[in-house]
Amino acid sequence: MKDLGSQIAYWDSVGATKTFTHPVNLAWLAGVSPNARVLDYGCGYGRVMAELSEHGFSDVSGVDLSPALIERGRQLRPDLRFAALESPPDLTYASASFDVVLLFAVLTCVPDDAAQRALVSELSRVLAPGGLLYVSDMVLQDDERNHSRYATYAQQFGAPYGVFATDDGAVCRHHDIAELRALLSDFDLVEERRIEVATMNGHRSRAVQLLGRKQ
Incomplete structure (x- = not known):
């Protein structure tokens, strides 16, 4: 499963054409300064970055493992800061560089437990x-x-329950909510809400949003 930590070939081809839909609940960021340092990890083509910028956040950066998605973002929003990850999940930023980090529909693309923890x-x-x-x-x-x-x-590959392959070649993961809470156990859970989203292949699916604060 560890070799599925990036799936760069998928995201640089068919994945680079997808539309991403997870909504931003701006109320959760209402108390955050518009000058806060914000990082969108797995930013894709910058959809969430653009929304934050349009709502007054002035220091927003985005990183993604796919050069194709990054290029799409730069074409759409040349005013925003994009960077391609060279060795995900490693970041080139110093410790404590950001006040807010967003992780939207990224864990579903990282099916391996150890890769998620890293x-x-x-x-x-x-x-x-x-x-x-x-x-x-x-x-x-x-x-x-x-x-x-x-x-x-799970039967064929011994993968965690919830891992599956899409018809167009991605390997994804849906999570037990307890697994997500455990993954974020080093954070203080501030908010949690259930939502429904359209997947990148157009299916209506249940999702969850969690807001954690670093201790």
């Missing part, structure tokens, strides 16, 4: 004490289609 640890490193980590991601679905593909992948 990513959250790196994001914690670059967050300043008291900084916010805003996570939006997919939870386990209840329908038969998803149950079948979770079971198939």
Whole structure:
């Protein structure tokens, strides 16, 4: 599973054409200074960055492992700061460089447990004490289609339950909410809400958003 930590070939081809939809709950950021240092990890083509910029946040940066998605973002919003990750999840920023880090629909693309832990640890490193980590991601679905593909992948590859392959070649993961809370256990959980989103392949699916504060 560790070789699925990036899936760069997918994200630099068909993945670079996708539309991402997880909503930003701006109320969760209402108390954050517009000058706060914000990082969008797995920013894709900068959809969330653009929304934050349009709502007055002046210091927003985005990183993604896909040069194709980064180039798409630069074409759409040349005013925003994009950078391609050379060795994800490692970041070139110093410790405590950011006040807010966003992680939108990224963990679903990192199915390996160890890779997820490494990513959250790196994001914690670059967050300043008291900084916010805003996570939006997919939870386990209840329908038969998803149950079948979770079971198939777990049996064939010994993957955690919730891992599956999409029809166009990505390997993704839906999470038990307890798994996500455990992954973020070093943060103080400030808020949690359940939402429904359209997946990158157009299916309606259940998701969750969590807001954690670095201790």
